[in-house]
Amino acid sequence: MSAGWYPLALADGIEPGTSAGTQLFGKELVVWRDAGGAAHVWEDRCPHRGMRLSFGFVRGDRIACLYHGWQFDGAGQCRAIPAHPHLDVPETIKVATYRVAERAGVIWAADAHTEAPEPAARDALTPIRSLYVDRPVAAVRAALAGAGFPGADGAPLPFAGDAGGLLAFGAPEPVLFAALQPFAAGRTALHILAVGAPAAEDRVALAGAAEVLRRALEGASALAEAAA
Amino acid sequence: MSLVLYDYALDENCYKVRLLLSILGVPHETVAIDMFPGSEHRGPAFLALNPRGTLPALFADGLLLTGAEAILAYLAERFDESGTWLPADPAAFGAVLSWLHFAVDELSAAARARAHAMTDAPADEAAVVAAARAALRLMDDHMTKREFSGGRFFVGETPTIADLALFPAFALSRDYGIDHDEFPALRRWIRRVRAVSGFLTMPGIPDYH
Numbered sequence: 001m002s003a004g005w006y007p008l009a010l011a012d013g014i015e016p017g018t019s020a021g022t023q024l025f026g027k028e029l030v031v032w033r034d035a036g037g038a039a040h041v042w043e044d045r046c047p048h049r050g051m052r053l054s055f056g057f058v059r060g061d062r063i064a065c066l067y068h069g070w071q072f073d074g075a076g077q078c079r080a081i082p083a084h085p086h087l088d089v090p091e092t093i094k095v096a097t098y099r100v101a102e103r104a105g106v107i108w109a110a111d112a113h114t115e116a117p118e119p120a121a122r123d124a125l126t127p128i129r130s131l132y133v134d135r136p137v138a139a140v141r142a143a144l145a146g147a148g149f150p151g152a153d154g155a156p157l158p159f160a161g162d163a164g165g166l167l168a169f170g171a172p173e174p175v176l177f178a179a180l181q182p183f184a185a186g187r188t189a190l191h192i193l194a195v196g197a198p199a200a201e202d203r204v205a206l207a208g209a210a211e212v213l214r215r216a217l218e219g220a221s222a223l224a225e226a227a228a
Numbered sequence: 229m230s231l232v233l234y235d236y237a238l239d240e241n242c243y244k245v246r247l248l249l250s251i252l253g254v255p256h257e258t259v260a261i262d263m264f265p266g267s268e269h270r271g272p273a274f275l276a277l278n279p280r281g282t283l284p285a286l287f288a289d290g291l292l293l294t295g296a297e298a299i300l301a302y303l304a305e306r307f308d309e310s311g312t313w314l315p316a317d318p319a320a321f322g323a324v325l326s327w328l329h330f331a332v333d334e335l336s337a338a339a340r341a342r343a344h345a346m347t348d349a350p351a352d353e354a355a356v357v358a359a360a361r362a363a364l365r366l367m368d369d370h371m372t373k374r375e376f377s378g379g380r381f382f383v384g385e386t387p388t389i390a391d392l393a394l395f396p397a398f399a400l401s402r403d404y405g406i407d408h409d410e411f412p413a414l415r416r417w418i419r420r421v422r423a424v425s426g427f428l429t430m431p432g433i434p435d436y437h
């Protein structure tokens with residue numbers, strides 16, 4: 001993973017006691033939230049036989065692997081091996097972990113040794129959705145910078161700059177933010193948030209606008225050409 | 229009353245029916261049919277019972293019912309005293325039927341992709357996986373928007389047979405090479421379906437012990 005912080009999910013979308021798989025530059029990661037609400041980002045591989053930990057299940061402050069039930073605590077340390085209940089689990093059985101920050105309604109991760117400053121906090125945002133698009137991140141970025149974000153009423157929200165890892169849209173004041181996740185080669189995730197507290201029907205309209213954006217980015221359209 | 233379900237444990241359409249029978253607590257008999265590798269559903273004995281040669285097949289007091297979605301509707305109509313699994317309200321009824329149609333039509337790509345992955349059934353793998361992914365996106369788009377007003381299931385406030393008809397294609401998507409990573413609203417939705425009282429697993433859908 002390159003230096004810096006990367007968005008992986010909308011914070012609201014990962015409920016306590018659940019896990020989700022994702023990718024960053026094609027590397028599989030697990031994002032999980034323990035019962036106490038703390039988010040964790042790890043390499044998505046069980047040290048036992050390599051099963052994706054995101055297929056597993058969270059119990060309290062541990063995540064358990066689906067295959068043979070090995071349990072890992074919040075630091076990635078294996079704490080229990082069901083087949084050997086009396087074993088004092090060696091400290092060396094550990095999952096590689098990442099640094100995590102929850103800012104602006106998004107779960108961000110960085111290399112454990114990163115020196116990059118944490119993403120900026122930003123209040124009063126409402127999550128809209130995560131959108132997964134089969135286009136490279138640079139192309140998505142270029143298309144959004146050029147054409148803006150489709151607005152709920154059809155009129156595009158103009159691109160208003162990059163604010164601490166979030167692309168801002170709308171004038172004179174931003175009304176929408178998007179954090180871009182380099183998912184894998186040719187694939188990007190956009191984590192989209194609205195400014196303020198829009199009503200349910202406005203959130204539905206913005207989520208619908210995101211579908212329009214995905215069709216435009218992936219299909220034959222002016223926006224796709226801008227992204228090419 | 230006699231209900232006999234002709235069933236194959238690894239078939240996602242049979243699973244839909246097993247789910248509703250369990251949720252509604254309907255007593256029934258099950259006859260296992262060896263679909264793979266035995267192709268028993270294409271053999272003379274089974275064809276004599278169900279000339280379509282399809283599973284699941286339900287005999288309800290002698291009446292033959294075929295097609296998982298039709299069987300779900302029959303069971304809900306006959307045994308669901310709450311009236312919530314197939315709601316009578318025209319708008320909700322229509323929406324449930326639309327999703328049942330989606331399960332038969334768009335999601336047939338998922339069934340074909342899975343059959344191809346698990347039993348080598350012939351299919352254009354890239355095409356069926358792409359079609360299944362496009363269908364799952366539509367489902368995720370729908371549930372994303374439902375959640376804004378507190379919707380927890382595909383139609384209405386409580387689970388319906390639409391949720392059961394749609395569930396296996398996503399819950400089993402890893403069988404045919406589609407991860408859950410790109411479908412956050414569907415990840416949340418399948419946890420709600422799993423929490424329904426009477427829920428059952430099948431091979432490929434883990435029991436979180």
Ligand code: FES
Nearest residue numbers: 046048049065068
């Ligand atoms: S692969 Fe994870 S416990 Fe065996």
